[in-house]
Amino acid sequence: MAQVLEFKLPDLGEGLTEAEIVRWLVEVGDVVAIDQPVVEVETAKAMVEVPCPYGGVVTARFGEEGSELPVGAPLLTVAVGATEAPASPAPSTSSASSASSAGTPAAEEPSAGSGNVLVGYGTGAPAARRRRIRPERVGTSAAPAPAPVVEHEPVPVAVPAAAGEVNGRQGPVAVVSPLVRRLARQHEIDLRRLAGSGPDGLILRADVDSAIRRAEEAARAQTRTTADGPVVAEAPTAGAAAPAAAAERIPLRGVRGAVADKLSRSRSEIPDATCWVDADATELMAARAAMNAASGPSGGPKVSVLALLARICTAALARYPELNSTVDTAAREIVRLPGVHLGFAAQTERGLVVPVVRDAHTRNAESIGAEIARLTELARTGKLSPAQLTGGTFTLNNYGVFGVDGSTPIINHPEAAMLGVGRIMPKPWVHNGELAVRQVVQLSLTFDHRVCDGGTAGGFLRYVADCVEQPAVLLRTL
CATH class of the missing domain: 4.10.320.10 (E3-binding domain)
Structure with missing residues (x-):
């Protein structure tokens, strides 16, 4: 006898409380294997394929594509140990005989649940190919497979209505x-x-x-009806103004909603201040060109400007650890963090996301660049996991890719600072006492005034600018 188990939307981690169903990967009647992805959901942080911990026949799905479900809500039900999809009317003797002679294969016998699965990732077993079982073609002569032993207690499924x-x-x-x-x-x-x-x-x-x-x-038509009969609307006269178009309403949910919540919280909780400076990046660009030339045509990936700026940031944070901290408002304490997990802003089709380079303080420019490239590709394809989008301690925001020179970025709560980088472009600059055309960039630092004063923030920004103007300064910290 088959057991019908209810699979609820699991906790996808990082405090997420709901998810939007983007696309169902299975239909009612499909046979699923343990840890096979059954639905693609979008959380406030990432797009995730959710695997089912049971193997069997899908008997029901809860929620349509585009709808939001809270964590713990029923997602689907699976008949574990079933060899056929449930059918409401029993087939007649003749139809059962013809169905049996058709030789329709039965579903594979499902095994027990997968146990403690890292939700959203599964145990790594290859997903079985979906097979649709149609009730009218399943023979009645096949004996049902014995129900397996599962680690989870079966959840009774209520009749829909x-x-x-x-x-x-x-x-x-x-x-x-x-x-x-x-x-x-x-x-x-x-x-x-x-x-x-x-x-x-x-x-x-x-x-x-x-x-x-x-x-x-119908209600509007009824309100237009008077005691004398229905009111006939007059035809619009020539030259009459057209009715005003209704305003478009866009729900703040998913990534857009998460960004809105975080930025609003940052503005309401953090007393931020911004300082900025123009820097001559000509020497930095020359150093980058020399690095990439030394690697040769097949000497590995090229070092990006963003990777060099990220390495400069880790060196600056080692000198000014106040900016690699957070504030515990309940305890009224500044918490200085031991390692640098560097976030970088990335614009995608789903909105602004901030992937995090773990332990950036232990990496060189080449290693940071490779990790930035990997995370950027995952961001573009919507495959970043929630863990790869959280836990940052400092953020680097390169808004120069949008062709702008400066900005006053909002701090990525609960961090204490963010470095903004504008576009690098040729400008007139006084170099060695003479006017020359140099590659100039504007750097801006937004910082939490609770963790430090302007002197510390100015020292940090000045050190970053000195490394940009004279990359050899960075050698002292390597």
Whole structure:
């Protein structure tokens, strides 16, 4: 006998409380293997494929694509030990015989749950290819496989709704999404009167939205009716002003919502200040060209300007550790952090993200550059994990890629400082007492005034500028 186990949306880590369903990777009736990704969700930090810890037949999905589910809400149910997808009507003798003679293969026997799986990553077993089991083609002669022993206690699955009349016939209401049910209750929509547009008459959110719109239109038409009869709208006269277009409303959720929350918290909690300086980056650019030329055509990856600036930042933080800290507001303490986990701002199609280079203080420029390149590629493809987007202690923001010279960046809460870098471009500059065209860049430092005063912030920024202007200064710290 098969056991129907309920798989709930797991805690994806880093304090996340909800996730948006981006794309279902399985359908009802599909056979899934242990740790096979079943749904792609977007959290406030990353896009994650969620693996199922059970193997068996998917019997129900909860939530539609585009809807948000809280952590702990039902995600799907799996019949563990089932050899066929559940079918409501029992087939007749003749149909069962024909189905049996069709030779439809049964689903593989599922094994036990995967146990303690790192959610979002699985145990590394290769995912099995999806196979759709159609109830009308499954033979009744096959004996069901024995139910395996699972580590998790089976969770009883409630029937989606009480039986009642559905579109003129008796049967359960075909709704599996709790969000759809809640939306219908809020707008007093009788689900038993709706015809679902989903598979097997499943009622989707679009069906409920359509019913809500019809109800609203009926209500508006009723308000326009007077005791003498319906009011006929007059045709618009020539030259009349067109109705104003409705304002577009964009939900603040996902990455955009997380950025909004963090920036708002930063502005409300951190008394920040900004200082900036122009620096002659001609020597830094020459040093970079020499490094890359020395590596040769096949001597490895090229060193980027961002990697050199990141290495300069780690050297500056070693001299000014006050800026590699955070503030414990509850204890009223400044917490100086032992290592530098360097975040760098990256603009993607999903919004602004800040990947983190772990232990940047132990890396050289080449190692930092390779890690930045790796994390940037993951950011562009939306494959960064929540762990790769959290835990930073200092952020480097290269807004010069947008063609701007300066900015006053907002601190990435709960960090204490952020270095902003503008574009490097030729400008007139006094060099060795003479006017010359040099490669000039503007550097700006936004810092938490609680962790240090202007003297410390100015010293940090001046050291960074000195390393940009004279890269040999950095040799003293290597």
